[in-house]
Amino acid sequence: MDFDLSEEQRLLKESVDGLLADAYDFDARKKYMKEKGGWSKALWGKLAEQGLLGLPFAETDGGFGAGAVETMIVMEALGKALVVEPYLATVVVAGGFLRHGGSAEQKAKHIPGIIDGSKTFGFAQLEKNSRYDLFDVVTTAKKKGDGWVIDGEKFVVLNGENAQTLIVTARTKGGQRDKTGIGVFLVPADAKGVTRKGYPTQDGLHAADITFTNVEVGADAAIGDPENGLPLIERVADEARIALCAEAVGAMDESLKETVEYIKTRKQFGVAIGSFQSLQHRAADMFVALEQARSMSMFATMASDFDDAKERASAVAAAKVQVGKSLKFVGQQSIQLHGGIGMTMEAKIGHYFKRLTMIENTLGDTDYHLRRVSEGGGLLA
Structure with a gap:
C-alpha cells in the first residue's frame, strides 16, 4: 500500500505548516490565549482565507470535497503548533453532523458560516454521570407543537463559551441508558433559557458548562432522526x-x-x-x-x-x-x-x-x- 501523500496533499501540508510557522510561535500562542474566549479571531480568519475551514465539505456546499487524509494533515499541523482555535469543535464535529445528517436547509444555513469563519460551534454531549458513553443521556427534548423544548445540563463543552450555535444531544424517549430515543439538535447559543459558564481548561483551551431550561427550538432544529440519532x-x-x-x-x-x-x-x-x-x-x-x-x-x-x-x-x-x-x-x-x-x-x-x-x-x-x-x-x- 502506498502511504505517500499526493501532490495536492503535499501542497496542503506545506501551506498549513507555513501559515502556522509564521503566525503561531509559542509567544504568539500565549497572546492568543489572552484574547476574549481564549483564541485568535484573526488567526481563525487566516485559516478561512486559506480554505482550511472548508476542506471536508462538498463542493456543492461551498467546500473543497477533501477527505479524512486532508483532515489528518491539518490536525497534525495544529498539534505541532499547539493551536487553541476551535477547529475540532467546529469543522470536524459540527461539520461532521451537518455533512452526514444535516438537511439541505441546515447545510445552507450553517456551512457557509463555518467556511468563511464567521460561525463556530460547540458539541454539548457530556453529562454529569455519563463518562464516555454517548448513549447515556438525561437531557430531554420534548415535543411542543412542531418544535421541541430542551431541558438539561451539559459539561465541558469545548468552545461552548464562544460558539454561536450548540449541537446538543437530548433524549426524546426511553430511559437514561437506552440506545434509542436520542436526538441531535441545533440550538442557538443565545436562545432564551441557555445559560453558559465558561472557563479555561488545563491545556489552554476554553470550555463551558451549559444549562438548558425550557429552551424552545423549531422542528428544523433536529439533525436527522430525533428518535434514532445514536x-x-x-x-x-x-x-x-x-x-x-x-x-x-x-x-x-x-x-x-x-x-x-x-x-x-x-x-x-x-x-x-x-x-x-x-x-x-x-x-x-x-x-x-x-x-x-x-x-x-x-x-x-x-x-x-x-x-x-x-x-x-x-x-x-x-x-x-x-x-x-x-x-x-x-x-x-x-x-x-x-x-x-x-x-x-x-x-x-x-x-x-x-x-x-x-x-x-x-x-x-x-x-x-x-x-x-x-x-x-x-x-x-
Whole structure:
C-alpha cells in the first residue's frame, strides 16, 4: 500500500505548516490565549482565507470535497503548533453532523458560516454521570407543537463559551441508558433559557458548562432522526477521535524534536547530556512510540471510510489505545528529560504534555477504548 501523500496533499501540508510557522510561535500562542474566549479571531480568519475551514465539505456546499487524509494533515499541523482555535469543535464535529445528517436547509444555513469563519460551534454531549458513553443521556427534548423544548445540563463543552450555535444531544424517549430515543439538535447559543459558564481548561483551551431550561427550538432544529440519532453521534465521535489521534501525533512529533534539541544543548559534568547513552536510548524509545502512534493514526484515517460501522469503530478504538499509550510515554519522557524546567509554565514542553493528556481523556481514555476493542473481538478475525 502506498502511504505517500499526493501532490495536492503535499501542497496542503506545506501551506498549513507555513501559515502556522509564521503566525503561531509559542509567544504568539500565549497572546492568543489572552484574547476574549481564549483564541485568535484573526488567526481563525487566516485559516478561512486559506480554505482550511472548508476542506471536508462538498463542493456543492461551498467546500473543497477533501477527505479524512486532508483532515489528518491539518490536525497534525495544529498539534505541532499547539493551536487553541476551535477547529475540532467546529469543522470536524459540527461539520461532521451537518455533512452526514444535516438537511439541505441546515447545510445552507450553517456551512457557509463555518467556511468563511464567521460561525463556530460547540458539541454539548457530556453529562454529569455519563463518562464516555454517548448513549447515556438525561437531557430531554420534548415535543411542543412542531418544535421541541430542551431541558438539561451539559459539561465541558469545548468552545461552548464562544460558539454561536450548540449541537446538543437530548433524549426524546426511553430511559437514561437506552440506545434509542436520542436526538441531535441545533440550538442557538443565545436562545432564551441557555445559560453558559465558561472557563479555561488545563491545556489552554476554553470550555463551558451549559444549562438548558425550557429552551424552545423549531422542528428544523433536529439533525436527522430525533428518535434514532445514536448511529450519527457515534460516527461523528469516531471522526473526532481520528482527528484527535492525528493532533496527538503532531504534538508528540514536536515534543520529541524539542526534547532531542534540549538534551543536545543542556550540559552536565561539562558535556551535553545527549551524549549519555541511557538518554539516547530513551529518545530512541520515544521515537518508536511516536511511529507506532503515527501508523495507527493513519490506519484509523483509512478506516473512516469503512462501510461497516462495527469495523470502523474497532479500528478507531484500537488507534485511540495505541495513541493513548504512546502519548503518555512520550509526554512523560519529555518532561523527565527536560528536568525541572519542564514543569514550568515558561517551558513549551509542559504545554505539549498538558494537551496530550487532555487528548487521551477526550471521547474515551485508553482503558475505555481497550474495552471497546476487546468487546468487538479485536482487530483480527
